[in-house]
Amino acid sequence: MDFTQILIPLLTGASIWALAAKRHKLGFALGLCAQPFWLYSTWTAGLWGIFALSLWCTANYIRGLYNHRGHRGTA
Template sequence: MVDQIAIGLCGVTAVYLSQDARAERRRYACLFGLAGQPFWLYATWKAQQWGIFGLSFLYAFSWARGFFAHWVRRVP
C-alpha cells in the first residue's frame, strides 16, 4: 500500500513538473522521478511483474540523465 501511494505521488509530481513552463521548476521533475523508482522496483519484484521490473531500470536511467543534466553538470 505504501509503495503504491509513493509511486502515485512521485510519478504524478514528476510528470507535472516536467511539463511546467518554468525551467527552474522542470529541473525538479527528475528528483521526484528518481525518488519513485525504488518503490517501482519493490512493487514489481514483489508482484513478479518482470517486464515492468526491467522497464523500471530504463525509467531510472532516464531520470538519472535528467539529474546529471540539471543538477550535476548544470550549465547556467
C-alpha cells in the same frame, strides 16, 4: 493499500507534472524518488517487463539530473 501504492502515483504524478511545467530538475528528482517503490513493487509481484522498464526509467531520471545539474531557471 500499502505505503508503496500511495507513493508510486504521488511521486510519479508530481514528476510528470514538474517535467511538463519545464521544472526539469524537480521533475527528474521526484521521478528518481519514485523508482525504489516501482522497483520493489514490480519485483515482488514478478512483473518482469515493468521491472525492466523501471530500471530504464531510473537510468533516464539519473541522466536527466546529470544533464540539468548546472542549469538555473526553467530550462
